[in-house]
Amino acid sequence: MTRYDLALIGFGGVNRALAELIAERGDTLEAELGFALRVVAITDLRAGSLVRTDGAGIDLAPLLAVEPGELDFSMLAGGSPDPRNEWIIREVPADIVAEATFTNPVDGEPALSHVRWAVEAGKHVCTTNKGPVALHGGALKELARRHGVRFEFEGTVMSGTPVLRTARRMFGGLAVHGFEGVMNGTSNYVLGRVESGLSFADAVAEAQALGYAEADPTADIEGHDVQLKVMILAGEVLGADLSRADVPCTGLSALTADDVRRAAAEGLRWKLVGSASRRPDGTVEARVAPVALPTEHALAGVSGPVNAVAFHTDLLGTVTVAGPGAGRVETAYALLSDVIGIHEHTTSPASVDTLLEAGRA
Numbered sequence: 001m002t003r004y005d006l007a008l009i010g011f012g013g014v015n016r017a018l019a020e021l022i023a024e025r026g027d028t029l030e031a032e033l034g035f036a037l038r039v040v041a042i043t044d045l046r047a048g049s050l051v052r053t054d055g056a057g058i059d060l061a062p063l064l065a066v067e068p069g070e071l072d073f074s075m076l077a078g079g080s081p082d083p084r085n086e087w088i089i090r091e092v093p094a095d096i097v098a099e100a101t102f103t104n105p106v107d108g109e110p111a112l113s114h115v116r117w118a119v120e121a122g123k124h125v126c127t128t129n130k131g132p133v134a135l136h137g138g139a140l141k142e143l144a145r146r147h148g149v150r151f152e153f154e155g156t157v158m159s160g161t162p163v164l165r166t167a168r169r170m171f172g173g174l175a176v177h178g179f180e181g182v183m184n185g186t187s188n189y190v191l192g193r194v195e196s197g198l199s200f201a202d203a204v205a206e207a208q209a210l211g212y213a214e215a216d217p218t219a220d221i222e223g224h225d226v227q228l229k230v231m232i233l234a235g236e237v238l239g240a241d242l243s244r245a246d247v248p249c250t251g252l253s254a255l256t257a258d259d260v261r262r263a264a265a266e267g268l269r270w271k272l273v274g275s276a277s278r279r280p281d282g283t284v285e286a287r288v289a290p291v292a293l294p295t296e297h298a299l300a301g302v303s304g305p306v307n308a309v310a311f312h313t314d315l316l317g318t319v320t321v322a323g324p325g326a327g328r329v330e331t332a333y334a335l336l337s338d339v340i341g342i343h344e345h346t347t348s349p350a351s352v353d354t355l356l357e358a359g360r361a
């Protein structure tokens with residue numbers, strides 16, 4: 001039986017939920033997927049770091065029984081009060097590094113370094129962190145290719161909903177002209193709650209408590225999170241290499257609660273829409289902005305933390321992918337799907353992804 005040893009970098013909502021999946025469903029996953037998962041290292045800014053590479057690895061159940069804010073690895077055997085990220089990523093024997101620290105939309109750090117260190121150490125990486133992928137995705141993919149490891153990031157767009165794999169695997173032979181979508185769970189949840197009478201501030205607080213929001217929810221509300229997602233998706237489906245400056249961004253602070261409720265009374269729904277399309281000269285234009293959509297529009301009915309992206313193609317017309325856009329468990333599932341992708345790739349060199357990548361190279 002194949003076993004993958006994991007190092008979890010960041011132990012907040014998402015990586016904790018991944019640890020829960022492994023602790024609670026490890027045996028079922030093993031029987032279904034044909035590989036076992038063992039966590040051998042965890043680092044976190046607040047809890048410190050923990051390493052256990054013998055036996056069954058880190059015993060996850062006792063860690064998960066402690067409230068997140070009270071976790072202190074320094075009290076445990078193999079623990080340290082410091083998040084020894086570089087040493088753990090480079091030196092502790094692990095097969096896969098799961099990176100789920102804060103997204104930094106300015107330069108992607110320190111997650112960018114986490115990904116680089118892992119790849120340079122010959123470890124596969126899966127991440128839900130949008131910063132490194134949006135800002136340095138091309139260079140990181142090339143680095144991973146040179147080191148013979150996988151760099152997977154399904155959870156960066158629409159959390160566990162497999163929009164990136166769907167676009168990569170299912171659109172072969174089609175020309176994609178562009179896409180538009182509701183790609184932020186927090187802002188979409190907030191708009192719905194404001195529509196039903198809550199203040200913006202209270203609605204944001206709810207989204208934070210539900211685990212949808214970024215550490216700084218300004219990124220959700222002002223559209224910077226969607227900006228990064230548009231850059232990632234445009235890279236994947238349009239082959240574009242966009243910088244943040246290429247994606248003008250207007251957020252929800254352009255709207256008042258009255259605007260949102262008045263629109264609803266007039267049969268319109270405000271949505272924070274991210275879009276990109278290919279111009280006739282082949283270049284790509286993209287933007288993020290709130291749009292008042294008529295209720296019959298496909299994106300108008302996308303509610304709460306649900307997201308949807310409508311892809312405009314030549315042979316199929318518009319193809320819409322909808323599903324959860326945020327949530328701890330949903331995003332942990334994206335990491336699991338990345339691990340499955342790594343397993344498929346390493347065990348079947350003729351896997352769909354490998355063949356598609358070879359075709360594109």
Ligand SMILES: NC(=O)c1ccc[n+]([C@@H]2O[C@H](COP(=O)([O-])OP(=O)(O)OC[C@H]3O[C@@H](n4cnc5c(N)ncnc54)[C@H](O)[C@@H]3O)[C@@H](O)[C@H]2O)c1
Pocket residue numbers: 009010011012013014015043044045046047083085100101102103110128129130155156159211212213214215325326327328331
């Ligand atoms: N929660 C979601 O719905 C969701 C969905 C998709 C993508 N994401 C992305 O996944 C990542 C994690 O999200 P989350 O909800 O778990 O966030 P979170 O804030 O709950 O957890 C992040 C954890 O990372 C730790 N951390 C931050 N910087 C660190 C560092 N330098 N070294 C070690 N640990 C560090 C923090 O202490 C925290 O515990 C973020 O980048 C987020 O944008 C989240």
Ligand SMILES: N[C@@H](CCO)C(=O)O
Pocket residue numbers: 156157158159183184185186187212213214220225325326327
């Ligand atoms: N904060 C993000 C998480 C998913 O990327 C959202 O609300 O969509």
